[in-house]
Amino acid sequence: MTRVNLITGFLGSGKTTTLLHLLANKPADENWAILVNEFGEIGIDGALLADRGATLKEIPGGCMCCVNGLPLQVGLNMLLKQAKPDRLIIEPTGLGHPKQLLNMLRAAVYQPWIQVDATLTLLDPRQLADARVVENENFRDQLVAADIIVANKSDRWSDEDRQRLQDWQLQFLGERQLVEAAWGAIDPALLTQPALADRAVPDAAHHHHASRPQGLAALKLDGQVRWRRALNEGQGYASCGWIFDEETVFDTIAALEWARLAPVDRVKGVLRTSDGLVNINRQGEDLFIETRPTTPPDSRIELIHHQPVDWNLLQIALLKIRLN
Numbered sequence: 001m002t003r004v005n006l007i008t009g010f011l012g013s014g015k016t017t018t019l020l021h022l023l024a025n026k027p028a029d030e031n032w033a034i035l036v037n038e039f040g041e042i043g044i045d046g047a048l049l050a051d052r053g054a055t056l057k058e059i060p061g062g063c064m065c066c067v068n069g070l071p072l073q074v075g076l077n078m079l080l081k082q083a084k085p086d087r088l089i090i091e092p093t094g095l096g097h098p099k100q101l102l103n104m105l106r107a108a109v110y111q112p113w114i115q116v117d118a119t120l121t122l123l124d125p126r127q128l129a130d131a132r133v134v135e136n137e138n139f140r141d142q143l144v145a146a147d148i149i150v151a152n153k154s155d156r157w158s159d160e161d162r163q164r165l166q167d168w169q170l171q172f173l174g175e176r177q178l179v180e181a182a183w184g185a186i187d188p189a190l191l192t193q194p195a196l197a198d199r200a201v202p203d204a205a206h207h208h209h210a211s212r213p214q215g216l217a218a219l220k221l222d223g224q225v226r227w228r229r230a231l232n233e234g235q236g237y238a239s240c241g242w243i244f245d246e247e248t249v250f251d252t253i254a255a256l257e258w259a260r261l262a263p264v265d266r267v268k269g270v271l272r273t274s275d276g277l278v279n280i281n282r283q284g285e286d287l288f289i290e291t292r293p294t295t296p297p298d299s300r301i302e303l304i305h306h307q308p309v310d311w312n313l314l315q316i317a318l319l320k321i322r323l324n
Helices: 015-023 046-051 067-084 099-105 125-129 135-147 159-175 188-192 250-262 313-320
Strands: 002-009 032-037 055-059 087-091 115-116 120-123 150-151 177-178 227-233 237-244 266-273 274-283 286-292 299-305
Touching: 002 015, 002 135, 002 188, 015 032, 015 046, 015 087, 015 120, 032 046, 032 067, 046 055, 046 266, 055 067, 067 087, 099 115, 099 135, 120 125, 120 135, 120 299, 125 159, 150 237, 227 313, 237 266, 237 313, 250 266, 250 286, 250 313, 299 313
Parallel strands: 002 087, 002 115, 002 120, 032 055, 032 087, 120 150, 150 177
Antiparallel strands: 227 237, 237 299, 266 274, 266 299, 274 286
16 A cells, blocks of 8 residues: 655645655655646756655656546656555646545545645745735645645745745644744654545636647657757746756856846746756746765756746746856
């Protein structure tokens, strides 16, 4: 029997960082698997979570809660059959709606094989001050569907952020547990908590992404192509991502400045630079940089914004900071 958890949360709430913490602290005798979905086509989280001690499956290019859940079902079945994990953690895109996903996991066909444990939803209380986020139906419904709320990034809250969180608790928390965390550092024992009784989660509005086939693998380069770009739009957001071949190396300082100054809500990337492998994770003005000893087969970077952006202008600047 595989125990299953959903880890949800709106864009930039810290899901990937939380997963990295959980993987670093997982019980040594347990076999874990991760099923991760991203809004963009490039597949950044797969590179960020690779070689962390768990079997990994990516579903890039939109919301795996949509299209009747077919990409999720295929990925889920493959993991259950091949990896036979003790625990499976599913990370939907920050723009994903939880209801269809939870309904599928609780369907009779899966009952002999999986047990759905607590759903954890990450909340950055600073987002409670952003009307555009608060009014987003996926943001609200992710919180409604949660069994445990993780109020993340506590090291960056102001007094006003904490007051907004307290006000939200009084109105919406109910019988559920709320845990404060910084850098996604939560107790792995939270994953073993049971799911609460079903709550009335609204159905998702009809919101498909740009029309294109959904695959089970991230975008790859073919033949002699040195780099490619991929676009996606849906639910009021747009993304643009680039993948570069293994021979491409970026100037470290210029790449970090490009990521810091890009006029977008979200930046995520794994880049080969003159100083080695660099992970880049930016939400708003929060910029996190990590160096890694392992070397991926390529470089990838993805931008997400709540309105269209001049991707060509950003691309010209990105291409200029290649060293080769």
